[in-house]
Amino acid sequence: MFDVEAVKQAPCQHTEQNRPRDTHLPKDEHFQTAALRTQALQTPKMNESPMSAEWIDDRQPSSAHSEPPCTVHGEEGDPANDTPGLTSREWGGSPQSEPFEKFQHKIMALCESLWPSHTIALEDIGGGSYSRIVGIATMQQQAELDTxxxxxxxxxxxxxxxxxxxxxxxxxxxxxxxxxxSHSTAKTMTAQYILRIPRYPDMVNLQHQAALIEFANRISKSWDVPTAIHLEDTTDNPLGVPFVIQNRIPGMNVDELWDNLNQQQRVNLGAEIGKVFRDTSRHSLPVPGTIDPTSISENSRTKIRVFEHVYENP
Incomplete structure (x- = not known):
């Protein structure tokens, strides 16, 4: 257990040690100033993400507390900031930061070009720090003859x-x-997909990611791997950004399911996760690097090639 009083007093002591005192103030005013600083540190601030004591004291992030150039409001599924009810993130006005109410019209235009005769339903999943995620459901009615x-x-x-x-x-x-x-009956065909939009498109190669996923899909025995249905690595599309559409694997989020599991169910889940690590550890490549997308395409019969990384000594 932590000493609550010691934790509360630690930021104040750290502040007073690193902040020079004003020698022109009387002794009692020194005490009042320290008390006000302590109260400011202990009073929670609304609409702000939790920050460390070092950030609050110095008002400047240290080298150990660097953050990307953006204002984070929280995002569902982001382990670094799991604030419920908030799924938007400001990224300098890029298309990835548009509110879902506005961005969904671009997604609908994309879906209508890919599935012109289907009914489309969208789901704002949110995503994480690397990708914005939107669920897509396509529905089509097919007539069947009963003769x-x-x-x-x-x-x-x-x-x-x-x-x-x-x-x-x-x-x-x-x-x-x-x-x-004959009598005709309508049958609804439904398919589930995931739209994945990179947060940093300049730092991501979707072709290499798709090749890695396809490689995992080939060696997978105890887990399901999503496959790429449609990939666009340019901005010449209704979204205006690179994206990939994958088939959606049915299931539940472990973060939402964990608290409702008993001890035996958690043990079974841990065993299933262990199978994934066991199966992946059985496969290796002779050199580290990036998988060549052309060598792992569906119609390719050649062996998998790897672009070897060259590491330079500092």
């Missing part, structure tokens, strides 16, 4: 009509279409 009942009636009635070749010729042409009519 087996009336077809049997038409077959038996045709035997009777065949007994007369002349007198019932015209009657046969009238009755048979009526007996062979």
């Amino acid at each position: 087996h009942t009336d077809a049997a009636q038409a077959t038996s009635f045709s035997k009777l009509l065949k007994q007369s070749k002349y007198w019932f010729t015209k009657l046969k042409c009238i009755i048979r279409p009526a007996c062979s009519r």
Whole structure:
């Protein structure tokens, strides 16, 4: 257990040791100034992310507390900032930062170009620090013909009509279409996808990521791996940014499920996770590097090639 009083007093002591005293103030005013600083440190500030004592004291981030040039409001699924109810992130006005209410129209335009005859439903999942994630559901109704009942009636009635070749010729042409009519039933076909948009498109190669996922899909035995359905690594698209669409693996988020599991269920889950590490550890490549996307394409019969990384000594 932590000493709560010691933790509360630690920032104040650190502040007073690193902040020069004003020698022009009387002793009692020194005490009042220290008390005000202590109260400011212990009073929580609204609408601000938790910061370390070093950040609050100096008002300047140290080398150990560097952050990207953005204002973080929280994002669902981001382990660094899991604030419930907030899924937006400001990234300097880039398309990745547009509110979902505005950005969804661009996604709908993209989906209509990919699935023109489908009904589209979107889900704002949020994502993490590296990608913005949107769920896509495509629905299409297909008509099915049910003719087996009336077809049997038409077959038996045709035997009777065949007994007369002349007198019932015209009657046969009238009755048979009526007996062979079919009933159509609608069947809805639904598919689930994930739209993944990189936060830093200049620092990500989607082709290399897709090759890595495809390699994992080939060696996977105890886990499911999403596959790339459509990949666009340019900005010439309705979204205006690179993206990849993957099939969505059904299941539940472990972070949401964990608290509702009993001890035995948690042990079983840990065993399943261990199988993933066991299976991946059985596969290796002779050199570290990046998988060549052209060598792992679906129609490629060549061996997997790796672009070897060259490390320079500092």
